[in-house]
Amino acid sequence: MDFEALAACLTTAACVVTQTTSGLIVGMLLFLVAAGVTLIFGVLKVVNFAHGTFYMLGGYVAYSTLNVTGSYTVAVLAGALAMAAFGVVFERALISRVYGSNVLMQLLICYAVVLIFDDLVKIVWGPEFHAMGMPPAFQVPPLFIAGGVVPPFYAVLIAIAALIAIVLGLGLSRTRLGKTVRAAAINPQMVSALGVNTTLLFAIVFAIGGGLAGLAGALAAPVRSLSPGMGFSILIESFIVTVIGGMGSIAGALVSALLIGMVRGFGTIGFPKFTDGLIYIVMIAILLTRPQGLFGRRQ
Amino acid sequence: MRLEIRRLTKAFGGVHAIEDVSLDFASGSLSAVIGPNGAGKTTFFNLISGAFPADSGQVLLDGEDVTSLGKIARLRRGIGRAFQVASCFPTMTVEENLVAAVTAHVGQWGNPGRRLPPAGVRERAHEVMELAGLTKVAGVEAAILSHGDQKLLDIALALALEPRVLLLDEPTAGMGPDERWRMIERVRGLWERQKLTLVFIEHDMDIVFQVASSIRVLCYGRVLAEGTPDEIRSNQAVIDAYLGTEGHDTPAEGAPSEATP
Amino acid sequence: MSGRPALRDALIALAALVVILAIPFFHRSPAFEDFVIRVSAMALFATSLNLLVGTTGMVSFGHGMFYGFGAYAFGLLMQMTDLSLPVAAVLAVAMTTIAALIVGAICVRLGSDYFAFVTLAFQMLFYSIIISWQSLTGGDQGLRGGIPRREIFGFELASQLHLYQFCAVVAVLGLLALRHVTESRFGRTLRMIRDNEHRAAFLGVVLWRARLGAFTLAGGFAGLGGVLAALFVSGAYPELADWPNSGQAIFAVMLGGIGSFLGPTLGAMILLALNDAVTRVTEYHGLVLGLVILISALGLRRGVLDYLRLIRSRRAPSGESR
Numbered sequence: 001m002d003f004e005a006l007a008a009c010l011t012t013a014a015c016v017v018t019q020t021t022s023g024l025i026v027g028m029l030l031f032l033v034a035a036g037v038t039l040i041f042g043v044l045k046v047v048n049f050a051h052g053t054f055y056m057l058g059g060y061v062a063y064s065t066l067n068v069t070g071s072y073t074v075a076v077l078a079g080a081l082a083m084a085a086f087g088v089v090f091e092r093a094l095i096s097r098v099y100g101s102n103v104l105m106q107l108l109i110c111y112a113v114v115l116i117f118d119d120l121v122k123i124v125w126g127p128e129f130h131a132m133g134m135p136p137a138f139q140v141p142p143l144f145i146a147g148g149v150v151p152p153f154y155a156v157l158i159a160i161a162a163l164i165a166i167v168l169g170l171g172l173s174r175t176r177l178g179k180t181v182r183a184a185a186i187n188p189q190m191v192s193a194l195g196v197n198t199t200l201l202f203a204i205v206f207a208i209g210g211g212l213a214g215l216a217g218a219l220a221a222p223v224r225s226l227s228p229g230m231g232f233s234i235l236i237e238s239f240i241v242t243v244i245g246g247m248g249s250i251a252g253a254l255v256s257a258l259l260i261g262m263v264r265g266f267g268t269i270g271f272p273k274f275t276d277g278l279i280y281i282v283m284i285a286i287l288l289t290r291p292q293g294l295f296g297r298r299q
Numbered sequence: 300m301r302l303e304i305r306r307l308t309k310a311f312g313g314v315h316a317i318e319d320v321s322l323d324f325a326s327g328s329l330s331a332v333i334g335p336n337g338a339g340k341t342t343f344f345n346l347i348s349g350a351f352p353a354d355s356g357q358v359l360l361d362g363e364d365v366t367s368l369g370k371i372a373r374l375r376r377g378i379g380r381a382f383q384v385a386s387c388f389p390t391m392t393v394e395e396n397l398v399a400a401v402t403a404h405v406g407q408w409g410n411p412g413r414r415l416p417p418a419g420v421r422e423r424a425h426e427v428m429e430l431a432g433l434t435k436v437a438g439v440e441a442a443i444l445s446h447g448d449q450k451l452l453d454i455a456l457a458l459a460l461e462p463r464v465l466l467l468d469e470p471t472a473g474m475g476p477d478e479r480w481r482m483i484e485r486v487r488g489l490w491e492r493q494k495l496t497l498v499f500i501e502h503d504m505d506i507v508f509q510v511a512s513s514i515r516v517l518c519y520g521r522v523l524a525e526g527t528p529d530e531i532r533s534n535q536a537v538i539d540a541y542l543g544t545e546g547h548d549t550p551a552e553g554a555p556s557e558a559t560p
Numbered sequence: 561m562s563g564r565p566a567l568r569d570a571l572i573a574l575a576a577l578v579v580i581l582a583i584p585f586f587h588r589s590p591a592f593e594d595f596v597i598r599v600s601a602m603a604l605f606a607t608s609l610n611l612l613v614g615t616t617g618m619v620s621f622g623h624g625m626f627y628g629f630g631a632y633a634f635g636l637l638m639q640m641t642d643l644s645l646p647v648a649a650v651l652a653v654a655m656t657t658i659a660a661l662i663v664g665a666i667c668v669r670l671g672s673d674y675f676a677f678v679t680l681a682f683q684m685l686f687y688s689i690i691i692s693w694q695s696l697t698g699g700d701q702g703l704r705g706g707i708p709r710r711e712i713f714g715f716e717l718a719s720q721l722h723l724y725q726f727c728a729v730v731a732v733l734g735l736l737a738l739r740h741v742t743e744s745r746f747g748r749t750l751r752m753i754r755d756n757e758h759r760a761a762f763l764g765v766v767l768w769r770a771r772l773g774a775f776t777l778a779g780g781f782a783g784l785g786g787v788l789a790a791l792f793v794s795g796a797y798p799e800l801a802d803w804p805n806s807g808q809a810i811f812a813v814m815l816g817g818i819g820s821f822l823g824p825t826l827g828a829m830i831l832l833a834l835n836d837a838v839t840r841v842t843e844y845h846g847l848v849l850g851l852v853i854l855i856s857a858l859g860l861r862r863g864v865l866d867y868l869r870l871i872r873s874r875r876a877p878s879g880e881s882r
Contacts, residue, residue: 112854116851374763
């Protein structure tokens with residue numbers, strides 16, 4: 001633990017900017033993944049342990065698409081759309097069979113999917129790390145904000161993720177579909193009583209969740225390397241985000257994802273070896289004071 | 300055991316579920332609580348049994364103030380209850396259910412080296428089973444019992460704790476007319492034999508007027524009326540608010556249903 | 561139905577123990593002995609988890625913490641003190657039990673979904689501590705330098721045969737003790753909570769106290785499993801306390817059956833045997849394992865032993881199926 005370094009960083013504008021940027025990147029990517037987890041839990045009451053796999057596959061699909069088309073935009077869209085489709089297939093083929101059964105049965109199914117796809121990725125793309133590389137348009141000198149280094153790609157990434165957060169928020173509060181989804185999260189029986197096609201609704205929710213995770217994986221691919229099993233750590237973190245924010249709450253997911261991002265960003269300065277531990281402590285502390293999460297409803 | 304309720308009040312998010320309710324149930328009485336859906340009847344039971352604390356007011360047992368006590372302490376003082384939706388242990392047989400209940404009453408920890416239930420527990424369980432008329436289904440898993448037997452088992456579980464005040468939330472809920480009468484006769488028999496102070500919530504007015512010796516009417520969380528069946532039958536406020544012109548059967552659905560915690 | 565179920569269980573355990581201990585006198589197979597040693601650790605781990613999952617209805621994702629805790633506590637006690645092995649083992653289990661009591665005291669009042677994740681968070685916190693407290697634990701390299709194999713009662717645990725015998729005895733006694741807990745008055749209380757916590761509370765059961773009791777006991781027995789694991793690997797590794805290890809235990813429990821006492825033990829055997837067999841055939845053992853899980857989970861919809869019991873009770877619908 002190095003409190004001096006942390007204090008030194010917090011008093012230097014440059015360091016604050018750099019760490020905030022990296023915290024925002026982590027936080028926004030985490031939000032995209034966790035939004036799906038919390039949405040799926042809210043509406044379907046299913047804890048999707050395979051969500052990290054969506055993230056991983058989104059990255060790999062984008063990687064291959066880029067190699068074929070050469071376009072980053074196409075690659076990212078391909079990653080997102082492929083995972084939206086994958087989400088629907090996953091829900092229909094597997095998860096729909098275990099609705100209402102033991103949580104552990106759902107966990108088991110997801111665990112199996114994680115194992116299978118980690119190996120399939122090894123078979124298709126090989127066990128080694130892949131780097132997707134920065135898009136050429138962003139291979140320019142970094143921006144300097146208050147003396148802090150901010151790569152332009154990072155800034156764009158944060159902007160895109162923030163834009164999606166806004167679109168998601170507006171979509172949920174303004175559109176008919178969004179309202180149905182939110183109503184379903186609050187009271188599933190009521191929605192099916194109102195004559196909403198829940199089969200379709202569940203598939204759509206999985207498509208949105210899968211698409212967001214795939215998008216996050218594709219967006220992250222240029223800044224993080226791809227490897228089989230990479231879905232796992234983001235899965236755990238997105239669970240933490242979901243639980244801290246309150247299971248089922250999108251706003252909660254955003255706030256807690258940014259919180260975790262910042263803990264990571266500045267934790268690496270003060271507690272380089274114990275950043276993970278710090279996050280677990282934050283989670284435990286929040287849940288002990290607010291067992292339903294920051295934005296969760298008390299039952 | 301005499302049960303006194305003094306100025307009991309409970310609000311959920313600003314809505315008064317129970318407001319300033321004062322009622323007195325004499326020792327050994329058999330009383331019905333009636334009222335339209337959403338009148339606060341189940342909440343009233345929850346407050347008496349200590350499922351959640353009241354905002355203000357008092358609950359007294361034989362003059363002793365138990366308001367500050369939790370549900371377990373109130374159980375120990377003799378308040379037992381059964382639920383609107385039969386509540387028992389589905390994977391256990393009827394006998395196991397009752398042995399578990401009696402054991403829980405005697406003490407859950409006891410001697411960890413002992414596998415069999417403590418002495419007297421099985422006898423007591425059989426006694427309760429006999430009392431509730433469940434002996435013939437002793438070996439049947441609760442999950443596959445008939446609806447009526449599940450309701451009886453729920454009541455038997457409460458009886459296992461040797462209550463002196465017994466609260467029954469709609470003992471005849473979900474039953475056909477014949478079954479209702481059989482059920483209520485059994486409940487009456489229990490009341491007579493066990494010298495209980497019995498309070499039950501009921502929607503079937505025929506049953507209420509024929510069985511209960513006194514009736515309390517709740518409406519929007521307040522006491523609308525109380526008295527003997529004859530007094531209630533002729534009470535204008537009750538007729539207007541609840542019984543209607545026909546004065547029979549369950550009032551229309553639509554009022555917000557009461558939540559059990 | 562025997563009038564003395566405790567005696568019957570003890571006799572079954574004794575018979576099983578005699579068979580296991582007799583095998584090496586007829587046929588020595590290092591692979592088989594290794595397998596039994598690993599199963600003994602895993603069976604204690606999985607069965608203790610099932611005290612929570614199957615008996616009490618509490619889903620913990622962080623049970624691996626106590627397995628790892630037991631292993632590290634035992635390894636460190638053996639390396640840093642001159643205590644004899646049984647004393648160190650008992651102390652390690654006691655320490656694990658206290659750790660479980662503390663974590664449980666914090667977690668058991670939470671709702672079920674949050675309970676699962678907070679237990680996981682505690683496990684991951686423990687894992688992070690192991691990784692970052694290098695001077696004590698050896699960090700990600702694990703506790704190296706081996707565990708001093710001090711002789712006990714003429715046993716030399718460096719010998720595989722003696723380790724085999726030791727593990728078999730400990731595991732069978734541990735399982736017997738867990739069986740006793742499950743069937744005791746306390747176990748009955750736990751099943752009431754699993755079936756209907758609301759009703760249990762209205763029969764005078766103090767929910768948090770019973771749950772904390774179950775969590776503490778389960779943690780202690782997982783710690784005992786960890787002690788055996790530490791003996792087998794002759795050290796302790798962070799992987800023992802890592803997430804996938806909890807996943808393995810959950811898988812063993814689900815595979816064998818949460819409704820049968822021996823289900824998790826059977827699950828542990830199947831899982832380890834499957835792992836061994838698949839690893840020999842292909843490097844993609846996750847793929848095969850995943851497919852097996854999918855087929856068994858979607859096909860049987862319950863653990864193997866639970867499935868067999870269901871079949872049996874369908875064949876004999878007279879009710880007396882236990």
